[in-house]
Amino acid sequence: MNTLFQLAALFDAVTEIEGRKKLQKTVHILQEFGVSFGVGFGYHHYGPFSEQLQDCLQIAQHDLLIMETEVPGQPPTFRFKADKRLIGLWKILGDGSPPKWAEFANELNRKSPRDLETISTLVYLEKLRGIGTSTNQIDEEFKSLKPHLFDRLEPARKNLIEFRQKYSPVELGILQVA
């Protein structure tokens, strides 16, 4: 329930998302910032990936709550859009307004899939290796996993610092100020 409900909130915020990878990475980054989708992530070929999220997406697609449509082009792209029933779920069960993290979700959604993959992988490695791990160690590990994205690592790190300053748990509505 929690995952479907949060997906409803996400689609209420961003309207549409292009590609499954982008959706996976967006949810991963949001969750690492404290927006719980109730799913676990493991590391896969294209970075952090959640089987539970994929399962929930399949359920939503099976029930026609989320639709995937082809956008013609070379190559074609594919968009996920939520049916009004899914958005309705958020409207009914939420407080009626967009989630507090809508701006953050939109900022992520404006990034390319590769930039999101870089940020998501960086967040994943930082968490996996823990506090005290040097930047060099993370860089080395990132390079061995994703040499083709290494030139995007520094910009991704800057993005991440900005996000952490801009989207605190209070800002995202996760922590309430007394």
Place this chain on the structure above:
Amino acid sequence: MSAPPYYNRGRVFRDPVHGLIPINNKDGFLTELIDTPEFQRLHRVRQLGVASLTFPGTDHSRFCHSLGVLHIACRILELLRSRYPDSVVSNQIDSHNQSIKAAALLHDIGHGPFSHLMERAFDVGKDHEERTKTMISHPTGGIYRVLNSAGIDPKKAAEVIDHKFQFLFLQDIVSSQLDADRMDYLIRDSHFAGVNYGVFDLEWILNSLCVGSYADHDGDPHLWRLCLDNKRGLQAAEQLILARQHMSLQVYYHKSTRRWEAVFLCLIREAERLALQDDLPDQTPELVKTYLKDKGRVNHDQFLRMDEALMVHAFSIWRDAPATKHRWLANLASGFLDRKKVLIRVEMPEDIPADKEAILRERLKTELKEHGNSHWELDAGEFTPYKGPNPTTKKTDKEGYTDSVLANSILLSNGKTNEQATPVAEVSKIFQTLIDHRFRLRRLYCDASLKNEIDKIVKDTLTSSQLDLPLTP
């Protein structure tokens, strides 16, 4: 003076499923792990929760299942080693086999009493995996001590449980759709339930195992996967998945079992409510009170004492509680222990979609608030026999498809690690059908006194246009 070799043969367990399960002395650490309190506790945690109220034979424990998983994992390691002599595969097996064996044996030590059922009671997801990792890494625990003294890094064993082990084909042995866990539980549960649905050709599957790869990885062994031989493994894989589907429908999601699970869940919720108010019957063991208050998040030593014997002891105290404030608790405990019908089933379609289910749940919570959540259970049973990527996705989302394949697909390979393996659903009609198929078994159980009220909520929810429902604050 050391014992003569003849007497130095390790330990052998008799097992109704596998015959003899030998543990060789060279793997003496496994015997020591078995002798820890953490592992011995599994004698008192049943594999199938309350299923024995429907299938009386299913009183088998997580202890015997864990030994079975170890046995199959050891056989897979040996088969692969002999199939790939003097190779990177056998070198990796030699380097990591102890971590894999330890993970296979210990994969379930974090289960609470009544196994998965307790996770549903506290709504904590796959909590037993988290607990298992913590127990393996607990510096003063028995597991940590044994692994350390055998020169095995506990972190490595925990990584296998956590799906983060560096070599996927080794992790697959313990955690995948082709893992030793599934192979053991299907046959074992089938045996003890007295049904034949879970039987599949274990020997032929083992005989068909090989190593292959998927996706471009320049021969990187980290991304090799445990595969089935493409010439002989397909039918065996189909049989395994069908066995899982049939066991799910006939045993795991059996309507009577799920009703007893509903009674159990209501009982735990009622007890939790009372525990939070310090209102449980006085004789309730302190540890049970703490366990309920903290939603199962007790410390290591407390967890070792949390087993089904203690819970059933608490249930028998609750059954006899005379106070008015304990009436519902006593009813539920009596229903559970004496197998008396305390909840009735509400008629509704089993296949209601996910959004309707979410709304129905919220309405029940809101509109039955005064009764709390221990008078009804909306069982959102849902499973798919095979969790795999749909081949049609490959055209629309190549990267997403690749990640899905690497996450969970069963692969067919020619056994050559430098040639690409094929996801089984790309060649099997049965798998293609099963991927798309979801079994939905949503069932609602309630206290008979609320039936009319709940009937009305169900009818309203299922017949109303979603956006008209009276829930918006």
